[in-house]
Amino acid sequence: MATVEYLGATRRFDPEAAPAVDSMDLRIDDGEFLVLVGPSGCGKSTSLRMVAGLEPVDEGEIRIAGADVVGKRPRERDVAMVFQSYALYPNMTARQNMAFALENARVPKADITRRVAEASRILQLDDLLDRRPANMSGGQRQRVAMGRAIVREPSVFCMDEPLSNLDAKLRVSTRTEIAALQRRLGVTTIYVTHDQTEAMTMGDRVCVLDKGRVQQVASPQELYERPVNTFVAAFMGSPPVTLIDDVPVESGHAVIGEDRVPLPIKVEAPTVIAGLRPDGWELSSPEDPRALEFEVLLTEWLGSEHFAYAKPCGDLRGASIRGERVIVRIGKKETLSPGAKLYARAISGEVQFFDAVTERNLCA
Structure with a gap:
């Protein structure tokens, strides 16, 4: 050997x-x-x-x-x-x-x-x-x-x-x-x-x-x-990660829509890139003021898992989602038709943060 x-x-x-x-x-x-x-x-x-x-x-x-x-x-x-x-x-x-x-x-x-x-x-x-x-x-x-x-x-x-x-x-x-x-x-x-x-x-x-x-x-x-x-975040994992560019940084938090997600380290830059895997989203409701609104494009049922592919509808406060598409894991028995509304928010602790310029993981 x-x-x-x-x-x-x-x-x-x-x-x-x-x-x-x-x-x-x-x-x-x-x-x-x-x-x-x-x-x-x-x-x-x-x-x-x-x-x-x-x-x-x-x-x-x-x-x-x-x-x-x-x-x-x-x-x-x-x-x-x-x-x-x-x-x-x-x-x-x-x-x-x-x-x-x-x-x-x-x-x-x-x-x-x-x-x-x-x-x-x-x-x-x-x-x-x-x-x-x-x-x-x-x-x-x-x-x-x-x-x-x-x-x-x-x-x-x-x-x-x-x-x-x-x-x-x-x-x-x-x-x-x-x-x-x-x-x-x-x-x-x-x-x-x-x-x-x-x-x-x-x-x-x-x-x-x-x-x-x-x-x-x-x-x-x-x-x-x-x-x-x-690059590694996007290449590894199926379905792939959602990357959100130009996420504002305010008082130690990343502001994703109306939600404020704590940053794990001190960041001096005005914006960061946020990365969320499909299981990094928590399903919510239209009554939740911190939830983002999406329109379902299609769903993918894989037996043990069920995913919704959706495009953003609400204001992201200057941020933008790469490819204009998010992937959210939903319940196996959830039924969402194309055109339906989906409300979700990022789970604190499940978000990866990357430098807006170098695109390197801030915690790696």
Whole structure:
């Protein structure tokens, strides 16, 4: 097993453009499951490929088990890579594809059989072991590609959106199996996804990237409850956070409409940005003078939870809601039709406050 360290690691595709990965400093502990997440083009796949040796490092170092691997060939790094594409040998069966690297490494046949069987069980491949890729669906091919990496039992797993071609039900069950397998084997794992639900449910820690730069590295709970800036707050969490710009500050309080929410720290600036998760709102009534009035646009029922998407109607005293839309968690049996009025107020202690200029969390 091994630690992985990025030490000022930078990758440039165009000398005239901003780096794809910009001076990345990050340590992944031995046996840790770390997820790289962010929007398209943020540098997460490039960061992963730099560890695997598939992308060069223009500046800085990448260390595996304490050794600088910059300049080493991929096969010298003891890293197993799972790609978003399948990259299977078309003339081999699923069983042969998974066993191929082990046979080349002269692993005993009994061990090969055991490893292939275990990977097949985890990935629900037992009925596919004797099929060739041409006779499989895209999701089945991706599972075989994952099995090929799992059987190698490497020092580091690098997984680049391996579940993207699976159907929704299999995606949920497979991500659970991957996380359980990783914890059982204790293999250091770097996992790339654009899906923040995958990131929150799988990772010991999550590294949020934007424009090639690390924004925050923390546990899923900390990212949700104490995002370092508005980007992380907006990206992590489903449904997303509501951000309210230019909220006036008066006598140690943030003034949201007619409501006054205590600020957790002293703020000298005239305004702040307020962030509220869907569960940070308390439903109220038109008789409550501190409640904000909204018009319901639509509701989203998810079985265990029910959300209302609404636009503001009342005066926010100079503040403005990004996107002109709030998301409020409502009762499971609440019935609100589009056009209905909804009254809610911020729950004190559930509001995140950000600097109006830097957009950094004032309490992080």
